[in-house]
Amino acid sequence: MAITINLDxxxxxxxxxxxxxxxxxxxxxxxxxxxxxxxxxxxRLSTLDTICKVLECQPGDILEYIND
Amino acid sequence: MKNSLLFKSLIDIFFLLHVIGxxxxxxxxxxxxxxxxxMEPLHLSGWILLIINCIVYIIFLRGLFFLRKxxxxxxxxxxxxxxxxNSMKITGNQFTLAGLISLIIILTxxxxxxxxxxxxxxxxxxxFFLIIxxxxxxxxxxxxxxxxxxxxxxxxxx
Numbered sequence: 001m002a003i004t005i006n007l008d009x010x011x012x013x014x015x016x017x018x019x020x021x022x023x024x025x026x027x028x029x030x031x032x033x034x035x036x037x038x039x040x041x042x043x044r045l046s047t048l049d050t051i052c053k054v055l056e057c058q059p060g061d062i063l064e065y066i067n068d
Numbered sequence: 069m070k071n072s073l074l075f076k077s078l079i080d081i082f083f084l085l086h087v088i089g090x091x092x093x094x095x096x097x098x099x100x101x102x103x104x105x106x107m108e109p110l111h112l113s114g115w116i117l118l119i120i121n122c123i124v125y126i127i128f129l130r131g132l133f134f135l136r137k138x139x140x141x142x143x144x145x146x147x148x149x150x151x152x153x154n155s156m157k158i159t160g161n162q163f164t165l166a167g168l169i170s171l172i173i174i175l176t177x178x179x180x181x182x183x184x185x186x187x188x189x190x191x192x193x194x195x196f197f198l199i200i201x202x203x204x205x206x207x208x209x210x211x212x213x214x215x216x217x218x219x220x221x222x223x224x225x226x
Contacts, residue, residue, distance in 0.1 A: 031226045041224040 004064050007036050010055050025050040076139040083132045090125055113180065117173060124169045131162030131202070148216050156209035163202030171195035 011021060022032040025047065034040050048059055055062075134155040141152045174195065 027226060034224060035226045039224060040226045041221045043226050047226055 002066055002068055004066055005035060005038055005040070005062060006064055007032075007051075007062055010057055010062060014055050016055070021051070021054060024054045072139070072142040072145075076136075076143050079132070079136050079139045083129070083136055086125075086129055086132060090122075090129060093122065093125070117176070120169065120173060124166050124173070127162050127169070128166040128198075131159045131166065134159040134162070148212065148219055150216070153209050153212045153216065156205050156212065160202045160205030160207075160209060163198050163205060165202070167195040167198030167200075167202055170198065 007021075011018065018032055018036070019029055022029045025032075027047065035043065048062070051062060052059060137155040138152055138159065141147070141149060141155075146152065
């Protein structure tokens with residue numbers, strides 16, 4: 001897929017662990033792993049909203065379009 | 069649970085009876101273990117039709133065998149699996165094929181005025197019904213395949 005998720009980079013910038021983010025946004029670590037690995041087929045706007053709120057960033061900081 | 073158990077039991081009984089029927093048919097006519105009274109000797113076209121009918125019977129039984137697999141999966145509450153989809157597709161194809169060939173045989177019998185009383189007459193199911201059931205299973209397998217894809221996508225939605 002041409003859309004990549006730069007969640008790892010944001011977590012490093014915010015000095016936050018994956019499980020902490022999962023706990024704060026209310027999803028399981030397994031689902032967060034799916035999101036980080038790029039296996040996710042879709043992301044709910046509510047999930048994106050919570051991630052942005054917790055990481056204090058914009059959706060564009062997490063999602064990136066790379067033309068193949 | 070009760071319905072799937074009943075379904076599985078009925079399919080098993082049906083399959084077993086048909087397997088016994090097929091064995092009895094082989095023992096009666098080609099092998100001649102069981103003597104047939106008042107039976108006219110078969111001519112070449114009669115033998116050909118008899119062999120084709122036996123093949124149809126085997127095709128039908130193969131479909132029934134895969135239907136047993138589906139029933140087993142249903143009993144384990146596994147409805148959206150690849151095994152169910154594949155088995156349903158095979159069952160549908162086998163039933164449709166068996167129905168089509170039986171229809172051709174019936175038409176041939178009518179056309180050439182052949183009377184073969186020893187052949188089980190399309191296992192008491194009309195070929196049209198068999199074709200309809202076969203096509204239903206084929207369509208159902210495609211629907212289930214779509215459902216599995218949607219489920220997979222839904223599982224990967226975060």
